[in-house]
Amino acid sequence: xxxxxxxxxxxxxxxxxxxxxxxxxxxxxxxxxxxxxxxxxxxxxxxxxxxxxxxxxxxxxxxxxxxxxxxxxxxxxxxxxxxxxxxxxxxxxxxxxxxxxxxxxxxxxxxxxxxxxxxxxxxxxxxxxxxxxxxxxxxxxxxxxxxxxxxxxxxxxxxxxxxxxxxxxxxxxxxxxxxxxxxxxxxxxxxxxxxxxxxxxxxxxxxxxxxxxxxxxxxxxxxxxxxxxxxxxxx
Amino acid sequence: xxxxxxxxxxxxxxxxxxxxxxxxxxxxxxxxxxxxxxxxxxxxxxxxxxxxxxxxxxxxxxxxxxxxxxxxxxxxxxxxxxxxxxxxxxxxxxxxxxxxxxxxxxxxxxxxxxxxxxxxxxxxxxxxxxxxxxxxxxxxxxxxxxxxxxxxxxxxxxxxxxxxxxxxxxxxxxxxxxxxxxxxxxxxxxxxxxxxxxxxxxxxxxxxxxxxxxxxxxxxxxxxxxxxxxxxxxx
DNA sequence: CGATCCTATTATGTCTGAGTTATTTTGAAA
DNA sequence: TTTCAAAATAACTCAGACATAATAGGATCG
Numbered sequence: 001x002x003x004x005x006x007x008x009x010x011x012x013x014x015x016x017x018x019x020x021x022x023x024x025x026x027x028x029x030x031x032x033x034x035x036x037x038x039x040x041x042x043x044x045x046x047x048x049x050x051x052x053x054x055x056x057x058x059x060x061x062x063x064x065x066x067x068x069x070x071x072x073x074x075x076x077x078x079x080x081x082x083x084x085x086x087x088x089x090x091x092x093x094x095x096x097x098x099x100x101x102x103x104x105x106x107x108x109x110x111x112x113x114x115x116x117x118x119x120x121x122x123x124x125x126x127x128x129x130x131x132x133x134x135x136x137x138x139x140x141x142x143x144x145x146x147x148x149x150x151x152x153x154x155x156x157x158x159x160x161x162x163x164x165x166x167x168x169x170x171x172x173x174x175x176x177x178x179x180x181x182x183x184x185x186x187x188x189x190x191x192x193x194x195x196x197x198x199x200x201x202x203x204x205x206x207x208x209x210x211x212x213x214x215x216x217x218x219x220x221x222x223x224x225x226x227x228x229x230x231x232x233x234x235x
Numbered sequence: 236x237x238x239x240x241x242x243x244x245x246x247x248x249x250x251x252x253x254x255x256x257x258x259x260x261x262x263x264x265x266x267x268x269x270x271x272x273x274x275x276x277x278x279x280x281x282x283x284x285x286x287x288x289x290x291x292x293x294x295x296x297x298x299x300x301x302x303x304x305x306x307x308x309x310x311x312x313x314x315x316x317x318x319x320x321x322x323x324x325x326x327x328x329x330x331x332x333x334x335x336x337x338x339x340x341x342x343x344x345x346x347x348x349x350x351x352x353x354x355x356x357x358x359x360x361x362x363x364x365x366x367x368x369x370x371x372x373x374x375x376x377x378x379x380x381x382x383x384x385x386x387x388x389x390x391x392x393x394x395x396x397x398x399x400x401x402x403x404x405x406x407x408x409x410x411x412x413x414x415x416x417x418x419x420x421x422x423x424x425x426x427x428x429x430x431x432x433x434x435x436x437x438x439x440x441x442x443x444x445x446x447x448x449x450x451x452x453x454x455x456x457x458x459x460x461x462x463x464x465x466x467x468x469x470x
Numbered sequence: 471c472g473a474t475c476c477t478a479t480t481a482t483g484t485c486t487g488a489g490t491t492a493t494t495t496t497g498a499a500a
Numbered sequence: 501t502t503t504c505a506a507a508a509t510a511a512c513t514c515a516g517a518c519a520t521a522a523t524a525g526g527a528t529c530g
Contacts (some may be wrong), residue, residue: 272482
């Protein structure tokens with residue numbers, strides 16, 4: 001088991017994360033200036049070098065902009081790369097706006113069914129085999145166990161791979177991660193979890209059968225039911 | 236007219252852009268090491284500081300990863316934020332893979348009709364007014380003129396605003412920009428441009444009427460026709 | 471002979487302090 | 501009041517040193 005050391009553990013990475021969280025959480029509002037490098041770095045007890053590199057990271061994600069004399073300002077939300085994996089993760093470190101979470105679920109409901117439809121057109125036998133393998137894993141364990149949820153993710157990844165669309169897969173993967181972070185805390189523990197396997201099997205069979213329309217609808221229904229398990233609904 | 240000075244004109248920004256283009260264009264392949272900071276910065280005739288900040292920017296976009304002793308490596312495509320506006324722009328600085336362009340058009344065909352459907356549910360009178368204003372602009376000038384194309388963009392922006400979904404709008408806006416970059420070079424100049432206004436009006440009316448299904452279908456058709464004008468088709 | 475641990479190596483990481491450059495602001499002139 | 505030039509200021513760049521961490525190599529032990 002190779003433990004992968006996260007390079008973001010360096011000083012510049014941690015500062016970028018801290019400041020990023022302060023920005024996306026609204027603690028530092030758009031237009032606000034992040035006091036000069038010398039003061040800010042001194043206040044954090046770090047060097048200007050490390051502080052500047054942190055600012056570069058935030059700038060690369062559209063959160064801030066620096067210019068001589070004017071200073072470093074938080075940019076308006078319109079410029080933020082809200083779908084950047086880090087920005088999304090930082091957003092969920094705090095308490096995201098209810099509206100934002102709904103937006104993400106909605107986006108997921110747009111993207112994943114489309115991916116399922118593409119997968120139905122392009123899947124190979126290996127794709128279907130991988131999907132069935134994941135379904136086996138979900139059947140052996142359940143969504144109540146970590147292994148079962150891992151199998152669920154594997155199922156979705158297999159679909160995205162079969163869709164043969166890199167940007168679409170990247171997007172769906174990022175949005176999926178964000179959605180999982182929210183659901184992790186909102187699970188209804190008092191109710192016994194509904195058996196999600198039949199929904200997944202319908203998606204799998206539609207893709208295996210090469211029926212895009214059925215795959216799209218089955219995935220839409222799967223997401224709707226999963227959302228219902230959380231006591232939520234769209235519209 | 237305030238000319239907005241682009242902060243990316245600093246050294247770290249230009250180096251990040253140059254290296255970024257080399258990476259996304261395939262000139263520097265995943266796994267490859269970007270020679271040590273001292274040599275690399277010396278070769279570029281800049282300081283280590285500026286070079287390191289460029290690397291931080293690339294790292295924030297998932298293109299590279301640095302670790303002590305191991306050096307800075309180009310990450311596999313799977314880690315790239317391909318939908319990051321800068322990464323996308325850098326991709327189109329070179330000659331993007333045909334497949335990648337098709338993927339983007341496909342993604343657009345997924346996202347924009349969905350946005351139109353949401354807009355049909357949520358539009359206010361002001362939203363509709365803005366859309367009609369944009370259509371007027373398209374009618375006065377045509378898509379052959381810069382003003383006409385600006386009006387076209389305004390129309391799409393109005394729809395995204397009416398959809399009331401920030402991440403969806405950000406995504407569609409980014410993808411739309413990328414799609415425009417490609418079409419800018421592929422215009423069929425020898426043929427007289429088809430009048431795109433009726434397609435747009437159908438979308439506008441469906442949204443104004445609050446008919447999500449019709450709005451989705453009208454937008455799908457609009458994109459299909461626009462694609463046809465380029466001599467392209469999906470599937 | 472193989473596995474484990476230690477050590478030397480090396481590239482990134484961090485720090486300091488100086489000087490440069492680009493904006494903004496100020497104020498003077500028209 | 502407008503225009504333009506100069507001063508002020510913050511980010512930007514540079515140079516050189518030291519710290520840290522991951523890797524590679526070798527020594528030790530089973």
